[in-house]
Structures are given as structure tokens and as C-alpha cells.
Amino acid sequence: MNYQKFRTIKPEIRVLGVDDGVFTPRTKGLVPVVGVVFRGGYWLDGVIHTKIQIDGLDATNKIASMILNSPHYKQLRVTMLNGVTFAGFNVVDIKKLHDKTKLPIIVITREKPDFEKIRAALKNLPKSEERWNAIKNAGKIIEIPIRGSKNEKIYMQTCGILEEDAVKIVHSTSTRSNIPEALRVAHIIASGISITEPQ
């Protein structure tokens, strides 16, 4: 594993935050996945998107090619994901995503992932071992205390970045809430574009 080492974390570091849209669980179809390019925790510089299958196996490849084909790719220093399960149990393998994009990956969740529950759910799906391997590839769960709070935590998994650098980036880009602004905004956009009023 190659670790991207950061000599300093610039306040305007370009980060990509990725989240999926809203969908009806256990149906078939495509779900939008939105990537938001933020300059640090303040300025939105770009939006990219792709579509993935509900409970499919294409999340890793689709997100990788969304990133590689983006005009922002060369500026990006880190990719952040809102969890590793997208569009149901279309699991992102962050080792593969790191390998394909050469970018460090930081996965953030507000709740601690419940592996027993995930493993049980995967059993009902085709290629459950492949999905479970991707879950395991997300690696060790690191608790991060929320800045300014003694008790509240968020949870992080990483690939290709030192833990201390990842913590610094998460804290410096969480300007508006407890999670990095790129992820907060990716969630708002992905939700906002996937619910259409009745025609």
C-alpha cells in the first residue's frame, strides 16, 4: 500500500465528497451518485455524477471512472465517501478505488458500521462474498472525536493516507456540521435531484 503523505494540509485543499441519491430499496433501477468538488470546507468548485444499479456490483468502477473522467481530477487530493454501501448494497471497494484513481480515500459514517447486520443482509444477494470482501477492504474503523465535543464521535475508514493526515483533513473541512462540507453538500444535492415532484 502506498500512503500519500501530506507535508501540510492546505486550507484550500481540493476534496471530492461522494454520496448517492434516494431510491426505493429492493427495487431495480439506477440511482444517481453525485461527486462534489470542494475547495477546503468553503467553496463548491464542481459537481460530477454517475448512475449505479440498486444492489448492483458497479459502484467501484462507476465512481472510479466518474473521478478519472472529471476535469477536476488533477486538482483533487482526496476522495471522501459517505459510507461504502451505495444504492443499497452496491459496495465500494476502497482498495480498488484507491488503486484505480491513485487518490487517498476517506470513508465517513455518523454511526459505527454494524458488520453482523451487513453480513446477514448480504446473504440474500448474489456474489455476497465479493461484497463482503469489499466491506472488509474498507479496513479498521477509527473513531474521530467531533471538534469541540467530548462525547460525540464520527467514524472513519481510510485507504492510502496516514490516519493523522486523514483526521486533520476531516476536521479542517468540517466547517458547517460534524462532517466534511463536501459530504454534507453531496448528500443534499444527491437527495435533491433524485426526488422529482409529480409531473
Added chain:
Amino acid sequence: MNYQKFRTIKPEIRVLGVDDGVFTPRTKGLVPVVGVVFRGGYWLDGVIHTKIQIDGLDATNKIASMILNSPHYKQLRVTMLNGVTFAGFNVVDIKKLHDKTKLPIIVITREKPDFEKIRAALKNLPKSEERWNAIKNAGKIIEIPIRGSKNEKIYMQTCGILEEDAVKIVHSTSTRSNIPEALRVAHIIASGISITEPQ
């Protein structure tokens, strides 16, 4: 005409910025229209969206119902549009939009609208008089000097708001560029979600 008078313009005033996505001119189909709720010029609070016909006649009604059905509606103080022609020549009638939503409307363009060119283009479309009336209903074009610049200007048309209040809102929300942040971000999102990489 009722004018919304603002005693003070709060720095965190909730504004909606509306822009359309990318499409191939003179084809048929639907184009995404994105509304971005900003708290002043800094924080993105929400994203809403609808779809309208290329060169259709549904922009005013679709945008009005997108606004009225939004959970953010009660917080909104102003709607800003990136021009009045959406998805080709699907013209927003800002008098009707103001009437339906009861919100002041501010239209911003970087270039001065060229009415002769617009009128000529409209002649090739059905209901060209209805479209032309909507163009005229956008009213007087007001030049606004860009803050900190002697020569550069942007252009504004308004409905239901005093010119001096509109200028103050445009200036206080243009934090990152020469146009209000809600419109800059609406443009980025609408473009970002309407271009999909090949499947």
C-alpha cells in the same frame, strides 16, 4: 404590483438560485432545472429540482410548483433566476412567477439581453407572442456595477422588489464571484447532473 420591502437585508437571508442544465439545442426532450437554497452567500441549505421541455411553455409553472412544493418555501425571501430563457426559449414570465409564489424575483445576466435577437429567434417557435410577452414582462434592464470594479457590470431585472433592495441582496450574496453564490452554484449543479459519462 406589490413590492416586498426589506427593512434590513440580513446576511443570512435565504435566497433561491435557479438555473437549467445542458442540452442539445433544437432537439426534443426534458432539461433539468435546479434550485439551490443558500443562506446568504455562504451556506448551501438545500437543492430542489424539476424538469422542463426544450423550447416548451412550461418553465413558469414548473418552477413555481417546484418552489411551492419545497420544504424550504417558508424560509425563502427571494428567487433569483439566471436569465428568463430556460431550456432554449422556454421563457419564465416573472410577473406570473411572482404572482404564484408571492416571492420577489431577481433576474441576473452577465450580458445585456439582446431583444432584437431574441424576438427574431422566437418567430420560429409556436406561440411566439406568448413567449415575447413573457420576455417583456421581465421589465426594465438595470445595470449593476460589480463591487470593487469601475467598468464591469452585470444586468438585473426584477419583480416585486424595490431596485435598491435588490441591488443590496445581489451584492451581499455575491461572495465568490460577480454573481450571487446561489446562482453560481445552481449553474455548477445543473451542468454537473446533466452530463453523464457514457454508460
